Amino acid sequence: MLHKAYRYAISYFLLFSILLLLSSAVIFADKIGFSYESVLHYYLGDKATFTSAKTYAGLLKIILPHIFAFGLFAMVVLHFMIFTKKHNTKEIAFIILLTFLSAFLELFSPFLILAGFSFFVYMKIISFFLFQGTLLYILFILFKSIIYNK
Amino acid sequence: MSSLLNGLLIFILLYLPLDLFVKSHTIGITIGAIQTTLFGNADEFLDPMNKSVFLEFVHMQIFFLMMLVLTLSAVYIRLLHHKTNTILSMNLFILFALLTPITLTATYFYSDQFTTIYLASFFAWHAIALLMTLRSLWELNLAA
Numbered sequence: 166m167l168h169k170a171y172r173y174a175i176s177y178f179l180l181f182s183i184l185l186l187l188s189s190a191v192i193f194a195d196k197i198g199f200s201y202e203s204v205l206h207y208y209l210g211d212k213a214t215f216t217s218a219k220t221y222a223g224l225l226k227i228i229l230p231h232i233f234a235f236g237l238f239a240m241v242v243l244h245f246m247i248f249t250k251k252h253n254t255k256e257i258a259f260i261i262l263l264t265f266l267s268a269f270l271e272l273f274s275p276f277l278i279l280a281g282f283s284f285f286v287y288m289k290i291i292s293f294f295l296f297q298g299t300l301l302y303i304l305f306i307l308f309k310s311i312i313y314n315k
Numbered sequence: 316m317s318s319l320l321n322g323l324l325i326f327i328l329l330y331l332p333l334d335l336f337v338k339s340h341t342i343g344i345t346i347g348a349i350q351t352t353l354f355g356n357a358d359e360f361l362d363p364m365n366k367s368v369f370l371e372f373v374h375m376q377i378f379f380l381m382m383l384v385l386t387l388s389a390v391y392i393r394l395l396h397h398k399t400n401t402i403l404s405m406n407l408f409i410l411f412a413l414l415t416p417i418t419l420t421a422t423y424f425y426s427d428q429f430t431t432i433y434l435a436s437f438f439a440w441h442a443i444a445l446l447m448t449l450r451s452l453w454e455l456n457l458a459a
Binding site: 169170171173174177178180181182184185188189191192195196234237238241 | 366367370371373374377378380381382384385388389392396401402405406409410413416417
Protein backbone atom coordinates (compact mmCIF):
# COMPACT_ATOMS: atom_id res chain seq x y z
CA MET A 166 0.00 0.00 0.00
CA LEU A 167 2.87 2.34 0.81
CA HIS A 168 4.40 1.81 -2.59
CA LYS A 169 1.05 2.39 -4.35
CA ALA A 170 0.42 5.66 -2.49
CA TYR A 171 3.85 7.02 -3.41
CA ARG A 172 3.23 5.99 -7.00
CA TYR A 173 0.06 8.14 -7.01
CA ALA A 174 1.82 11.10 -5.38
CA ILE A 175 4.67 11.04 -7.90
CA SER A 176 2.25 10.65 -10.84
CA TYR A 177 0.30 13.73 -9.73
CA PHE A 178 3.51 15.67 -9.23
CA LEU A 179 4.47 14.83 -12.81
CA LEU A 180 1.08 16.13 -14.02
CA PHE A 181 1.71 19.38 -12.16
CA SER A 182 5.15 19.52 -13.80
CA ILE A 183 3.56 19.29 -17.24
CA LEU A 184 1.18 22.14 -16.31
CA LEU A 185 4.13 24.22 -15.11
CA LEU A 186 6.11 23.64 -18.31
CA LEU A 187 3.03 24.38 -20.41
CA SER A 188 2.31 27.62 -18.57
CA SER A 189 5.93 28.76 -18.91
CA ALA A 190 5.80 28.12 -22.66
CA VAL A 191 2.55 30.12 -22.94
CA ILE A 192 4.10 32.99 -20.94
CA PHE A 193 7.23 32.95 -23.14
CA ALA A 194 5.08 33.02 -26.30
CA ASP A 195 2.85 35.78 -24.92
CA LYS A 196 5.47 38.07 -23.37
CA ILE A 197 8.54 37.50 -25.52
CA GLY A 198 7.75 35.40 -28.60
CA PHE A 199 9.89 32.72 -30.20
CA SER A 200 11.32 34.63 -33.18
CA TYR A 201 14.76 36.29 -33.25
CA GLU A 202 13.25 39.76 -33.70
CA SER A 203 10.68 39.40 -30.92
CA VAL A 204 13.32 38.28 -28.39
CA LEU A 205 15.67 41.08 -29.45
CA HIS A 206 12.91 43.70 -29.24
CA TYR A 207 11.74 42.39 -25.85
CA TYR A 208 15.17 42.94 -24.29
CA LEU A 209 16.50 45.90 -26.28
CA GLY A 210 13.20 47.71 -26.83
CA ASP A 211 11.48 48.68 -30.05
CA LYS A 212 10.73 52.23 -31.21
CA ALA A 213 7.92 51.04 -33.48
CA THR A 214 5.94 49.58 -30.58
CA PHE A 215 7.14 52.17 -28.03
CA THR A 216 8.69 49.53 -25.78
CA SER A 217 11.75 50.46 -23.76
CA ALA A 218 14.86 48.34 -23.28
CA LYS A 219 15.17 46.19 -20.17
CA THR A 220 17.65 47.21 -17.50
CA TYR A 221 20.12 44.91 -15.71
CA ALA A 222 18.31 45.54 -12.41
CA GLY A 223 14.94 44.76 -14.00
CA LEU A 224 16.30 41.51 -15.44
CA LEU A 225 17.79 40.52 -12.10
CA LYS A 226 14.43 41.09 -10.41
CA ILE A 227 12.79 38.60 -12.78
CA ILE A 228 15.65 36.11 -12.77
CA LEU A 229 16.32 35.97 -9.00
CA PRO A 230 13.25 33.91 -7.96
CA HIS A 231 13.70 31.78 -11.08
CA ILE A 232 17.27 30.79 -10.12
CA PHE A 233 15.91 29.15 -6.97
CA ALA A 234 12.78 27.78 -8.65
CA PHE A 235 14.66 26.27 -11.65
CA GLY A 236 17.20 24.58 -9.37
CA LEU A 237 14.57 23.23 -7.00
CA PHE A 238 12.21 22.05 -9.75
CA ALA A 239 14.97 20.36 -11.76
CA MET A 240 16.36 18.69 -8.64
CA VAL A 241 12.97 17.39 -7.48
CA VAL A 242 12.02 16.01 -10.92
CA LEU A 243 15.47 14.52 -11.58
CA HIS A 244 15.77 12.88 -8.17
CA PHE A 245 12.79 10.63 -8.99
CA MET A 246 15.09 8.96 -11.53
CA ILE A 247 16.49 6.95 -8.58
CA PHE A 248 13.31 4.86 -8.72
CA THR A 249 13.75 3.95 -12.39
CA LYS A 250 15.90 1.34 -14.07
CA LYS A 251 17.81 4.06 -15.88
CA HIS A 252 19.47 5.54 -12.81
CA ASN A 253 23.26 5.42 -12.76
CA THR A 254 23.43 5.35 -16.56
CA LYS A 255 25.57 7.67 -18.67
CA GLU A 256 22.45 8.80 -20.50
CA ILE A 257 20.85 10.12 -17.31
CA ALA A 258 24.10 11.73 -16.16
CA PHE A 259 24.20 13.55 -19.51
CA ILE A 260 20.52 14.56 -19.25
CA ILE A 261 21.09 15.95 -15.72
CA LEU A 262 24.07 17.99 -16.96
CA LEU A 263 22.09 19.20 -19.98
CA THR A 264 19.08 20.21 -17.81
CA PHE A 265 21.12 22.36 -15.44
CA LEU A 266 23.28 23.79 -18.23
CA SER A 267 20.23 24.76 -20.32
CA ALA A 268 18.58 26.29 -17.22
CA PHE A 269 21.73 28.34 -16.57
CA LEU A 270 21.92 29.57 -20.18
CA GLU A 271 18.18 30.33 -20.26
CA LEU A 272 18.49 32.45 -17.13
CA PHE A 273 21.68 34.35 -17.93
CA SER A 274 21.65 34.80 -21.72
CA PRO A 275 19.41 37.93 -21.44
CA PHE A 276 22.28 39.73 -19.66
CA LEU A 277 24.53 39.07 -22.65
CA ILE A 278 21.78 40.23 -25.06
CA LEU A 279 21.62 43.49 -23.11
CA ALA A 280 25.43 43.74 -23.28
CA GLY A 281 25.16 43.82 -27.06
CA PHE A 282 25.88 40.19 -27.96
CA SER A 283 22.80 39.65 -30.12
CA PHE A 284 23.97 36.10 -30.92
CA PHE A 285 22.69 35.15 -27.46
CA VAL A 286 19.11 35.66 -28.69
CA TYR A 287 19.50 32.26 -30.35
CA MET A 288 21.00 30.90 -27.14
CA LYS A 289 17.97 32.13 -25.19
CA ILE A 290 15.52 30.42 -27.56
CA ILE A 291 17.53 27.19 -27.88
CA SER A 292 18.19 26.90 -24.12
CA PHE A 293 14.48 27.45 -23.38
CA PHE A 294 13.45 24.59 -25.67
CA LEU A 295 16.34 22.43 -24.44
CA PHE A 296 15.32 22.92 -20.80
CA GLN A 297 11.70 22.09 -21.59
CA GLY A 298 12.74 19.17 -23.79
CA THR A 299 15.06 17.54 -21.25
CA LEU A 300 12.45 17.85 -18.51
CA LEU A 301 9.71 16.44 -20.77
CA TYR A 302 11.99 13.52 -21.60
CA ILE A 303 12.59 12.87 -17.88
CA LEU A 304 8.83 13.10 -17.23
CA PHE A 305 8.23 10.59 -20.05
CA ILE A 306 10.75 8.14 -18.52
CA LEU A 307 9.15 8.55 -15.09
CA PHE A 308 5.59 8.05 -16.38
CA LYS A 309 6.73 4.96 -18.29
CA SER A 310 8.45 3.63 -15.21
CA ILE A 311 5.36 4.19 -13.03
CA ILE A 312 3.04 2.51 -15.54
CA TYR A 313 5.15 -0.52 -16.49
CA ASN A 314 7.28 -1.29 -13.41
CA LYS A 315 4.67 -2.42 -10.92
CA MET B 316 12.64 13.22 12.64
CA SER B 317 9.32 14.00 14.36
CA SER B 318 10.34 17.61 15.11
CA LEU B 319 11.21 18.06 11.43
CA LEU B 320 7.79 16.81 10.33
CA ASN B 321 6.07 18.83 13.07
CA GLY B 322 7.79 21.97 11.82
CA LEU B 323 6.75 21.35 8.23
CA LEU B 324 3.16 20.53 9.20
CA ILE B 325 2.84 23.66 11.35
CA PHE B 326 4.09 25.78 8.46
CA ILE B 327 1.53 24.12 6.14
CA LEU B 328 -1.11 24.77 8.80
CA LEU B 329 -0.15 28.46 8.74
CA TYR B 330 -0.03 28.57 4.94
CA LEU B 331 -3.55 27.22 4.31
CA PRO B 332 -5.69 29.89 6.10
CA LEU B 333 -3.28 32.66 5.07
CA ASP B 334 -3.59 31.55 1.45
CA LEU B 335 -7.37 31.98 1.73
CA PHE B 336 -6.86 35.43 3.25
CA VAL B 337 -4.42 36.54 0.53
CA LYS B 338 -6.61 35.15 -2.27
CA SER B 339 -9.64 36.97 -0.85
CA HIS B 340 -7.68 40.24 -1.23
CA THR B 341 -6.19 39.49 -4.66
CA ILE B 342 -8.29 37.40 -7.03
CA GLY B 343 -11.28 37.00 -4.69
CA ILE B 344 -12.99 34.01 -3.10
CA THR B 345 -16.57 34.58 -4.28
CA ILE B 346 -17.96 34.12 -7.79
CA GLY B 347 -18.67 37.85 -8.16
CA ALA B 348 -15.26 38.96 -6.86
CA ILE B 349 -13.36 36.54 -9.11
CA GLN B 350 -15.31 37.57 -12.21
CA THR B 351 -14.79 41.26 -11.42
CA THR B 352 -11.03 40.69 -10.97
CA LEU B 353 -10.71 38.70 -14.19
CA PHE B 354 -13.11 40.56 -16.48
CA GLY B 355 -13.42 43.97 -14.83
CA ASN B 356 -16.62 45.92 -14.26
CA ALA B 357 -17.66 48.76 -16.56
CA ASP B 358 -20.13 50.19 -13.99
CA GLU B 359 -17.39 50.52 -11.36
CA PHE B 360 -14.71 51.53 -13.94
CA LEU B 361 -12.62 48.46 -13.08
CA ASP B 362 -10.23 47.16 -15.76
CA PRO B 363 -10.02 43.45 -16.57
CA MET B 364 -6.93 41.54 -15.54
CA ASN B 365 -4.12 41.78 -18.06
CA LYS B 366 -3.41 38.51 -19.91
CA SER B 367 0.29 38.37 -19.00
CA VAL B 368 -0.48 39.21 -15.34
CA PHE B 369 -3.02 36.39 -15.28
CA LEU B 370 -0.62 33.90 -16.87
CA GLU B 371 2.11 34.77 -14.35
CA PHE B 372 -0.40 34.40 -11.50
CA VAL B 373 -1.43 30.92 -12.67
CA HIS B 374 2.21 29.93 -13.31
CA MET B 375 3.16 30.88 -9.74
CA GLN B 376 0.12 29.11 -8.31
CA ILE B 377 1.06 25.88 -10.10
CA PHE B 378 4.60 26.04 -8.70
CA PHE B 379 3.49 26.60 -5.09
CA LEU B 380 0.73 24.01 -5.39
CA MET B 381 3.00 21.29 -6.74
CA MET B 382 5.52 21.78 -3.95
CA LEU B 383 2.76 21.74 -1.33
CA VAL B 384 1.16 18.66 -2.88
CA LEU B 385 4.47 16.79 -2.96
CA THR B 386 5.54 17.60 0.60
CA LEU B 387 2.15 17.17 2.28
CA SER B 388 1.32 13.91 0.51
CA ALA B 389 4.81 12.51 1.26
CA VAL B 390 4.40 13.26 4.98
CA TYR B 391 0.81 11.98 4.99
CA ILE B 392 1.71 8.69 3.30
CA ARG B 393 4.68 8.21 5.63
CA LEU B 394 2.55 8.69 8.77
CA LEU B 395 -0.80 7.23 7.74
CA HIS B 396 -0.02 4.55 5.15
CA HIS B 397 -1.65 1.90 7.37
CA LYS B 398 -5.06 3.66 7.39
CA THR B 399 -7.72 2.59 4.90
CA ASN B 400 -8.74 5.99 3.50
CA THR B 401 -5.24 7.43 3.07
CA ILE B 402 -5.11 6.90 -0.68
CA LEU B 403 -8.67 8.19 -1.15
CA SER B 404 -8.10 11.46 0.77
CA MET B 405 -4.74 12.00 -0.92
CA ASN B 406 -6.25 11.43 -4.37
CA LEU B 407 -9.12 13.82 -3.66
CA PHE B 408 -6.72 16.48 -2.33
CA ILE B 409 -4.46 16.33 -5.37
CA LEU B 410 -7.28 16.07 -7.92
CA PHE B 411 -8.97 19.18 -6.53
CA ALA B 412 -5.59 20.95 -6.35
CA LEU B 413 -4.95 20.01 -9.99
CA LEU B 414 -8.38 21.26 -11.03
CA THR B 415 -7.81 24.70 -9.45
CA PRO B 416 -5.33 26.22 -11.98
CA ILE B 417 -6.98 24.39 -14.90
CA THR B 418 -10.48 25.71 -14.16
CA LEU B 419 -9.17 29.21 -13.43
CA THR B 420 -7.48 29.25 -16.84
CA ALA B 421 -10.67 27.90 -18.42
CA THR B 422 -12.62 30.70 -16.69
CA TYR B 423 -10.33 33.38 -18.11
CA PHE B 424 -10.05 32.03 -21.66
CA TYR B 425 -13.29 30.08 -22.28
CA SER B 426 -16.27 30.68 -20.04
CA ASP B 427 -17.07 32.36 -16.73
CA GLN B 428 -19.17 29.28 -15.87
CA PHE B 429 -15.94 27.55 -14.80
CA THR B 430 -15.74 29.97 -11.85
CA THR B 431 -18.05 27.74 -9.79
CA ILE B 432 -15.91 24.64 -10.42
CA TYR B 433 -12.77 26.68 -9.66
CA LEU B 434 -14.19 27.90 -6.35
CA ALA B 435 -15.46 24.45 -5.36
CA SER B 436 -12.10 22.82 -6.08
CA PHE B 437 -10.22 25.72 -4.41
CA PHE B 438 -12.15 25.31 -1.14
CA ALA B 439 -12.15 21.51 -1.40
CA TRP B 440 -8.35 21.17 -1.66
CA HIS B 441 -7.86 23.65 1.19
CA ALA B 442 -10.30 21.72 3.41
CA ILE B 443 -8.82 18.30 2.59
CA ALA B 444 -5.25 19.62 3.00
CA LEU B 445 -6.24 21.03 6.40
CA LEU B 446 -7.68 17.66 7.44
CA MET B 447 -4.61 15.83 6.18
CA THR B 448 -2.32 18.18 8.10
CA LEU B 449 -4.33 17.82 11.33
CA ARG B 450 -4.49 14.03 10.96
CA SER B 451 -0.74 13.91 10.38
CA LEU B 452 -0.10 16.08 13.46
CA TRP B 453 -2.41 13.85 15.51
CA GLU B 454 -0.66 10.70 14.31
CA LEU B 455 2.75 12.22 14.97
CA ASN B 456 2.10 13.51 18.48
CA LEU B 457 -1.07 12.13 20.04
CA ALA B 458 -1.86 8.73 18.57
CA ALA B 459 -1.13 5.80 20.87
